[in-house]
Amino acid sequence: MRPLIVSATREEIANSIPFLEKHNIPYLITGVGMVATTYALTRYLSTNNCDLLLQVGIAGAIDRTIDIGTVIEVDCDILSELGAEDGDHFIQIKDLGFGESEYRKINLSSIETYLPKHIGITVNTIHGSEKSINNVKNLFPKASIESMEGASFFYVAHHLNIPSLQVRSISNHVEKRDKSTWNIPLAVKNINEWLVSFLQKYY
Template sequence: MQPILIMTAVPQEMALLEHALTNAVRQTATAFEYAEGTIGTLPVLLCAGGVGKINAAAATATLIERCRPHLVINTGCAGAYPGSGLSIGHLAVASNEILGDEGVLTTGGWRDLRFMELPSFMQGKRAYHNEIPLSKHAAEKAMQLADYYGVFLMRGRFVTVSTCSGTRQRGETLARHFNAIAESMEGAAVAQICLRSGVDCLEIRGISNLVVDRDMSAWDIPRAAESAQRFVLKYLEDLDRPELSAFMQVAPER
């Protein structure tokens, strides 16, 4: 059975998942450490690849090449944009990821890769610039699961940045420009590697803060990380129990 690969930026974002792992062994692939074991009957790999797009892309590509997963779940924390309707502790799932920094700053303002006529990558004749789609099926399954358990989960566009938004003004600008709900530092990198590799990608994040003028005393990273991991565990349980999945497909119509 092909494994499920779960990617995070830092160990705190996978601690609960690693605790749930049975028959766990530590492995190393090109300097990236990962844990390999099972959750239920599912083979699962856990990797905290590091902060930022470079680490995320390199770790994801390395483990996809070595382990051939059929699904990658990217999880961890995110900042929610003002006006998104998200609050600290809420969960969000990405419909699309946006490369929020890649482009050019002109006298007329910031312009994206399409303006520059530079695709981020090509897949056949299709050019991808700043927007990377994620698996619709996996995201819809997550929404259905949240509905079944009565868990608040918002689906929308995420922005990936190298420089986090530390002011309300910047957050509002990105939210408005990209019609997005949240931002992180790794999501688009993981999503793009998965798209290149033909592997489904699901991104679930817990909201640790609102993107306003930076005040870390108002953040709750442990709560966000725990919320995301607990939901991922429910998602894995559902994958491991097809009878529950079949029941949930009719649950919203009750």
């Protein structure tokens, strides 16, 4: 098996990079956001082969029952802002007849994360106001995780038909912006511990 580890920023996987380099496991730093992720991942895969795409990083939890620092798997992710406004009503891209906005992981039967499974939304703007948070909860009531890259990662994997996993560690709850309640160091520590343990088990 040849995995590719994908992360938006170097900081999110910095603790694991010595292990990755020692074991010749390739990794890709895409940059933050959907556009950067789609471009970087597609460009890499145009000249490199892999058996599994594994995106790791931090994320916010819409569901406040998920504790900060929890490591979870996002097995379905939604491009939540792709669509049109009709007054106060939002129309998703699929309802406009212009394509899909929901993408799922592609299973590799020999691999299991044994992590809690969640639905995510992917956004250009991290939610930080009560009004926008309530809107997204009403639009996507089953979604519990928010990131800026997940659905675009699954989008590329889907179109290239490459097995894919997305694993996130919760750094904050999605609420009115208050960085004093965030714990990025804990989230980074936990995602790196999980990543090394996972790779030691399967690779």
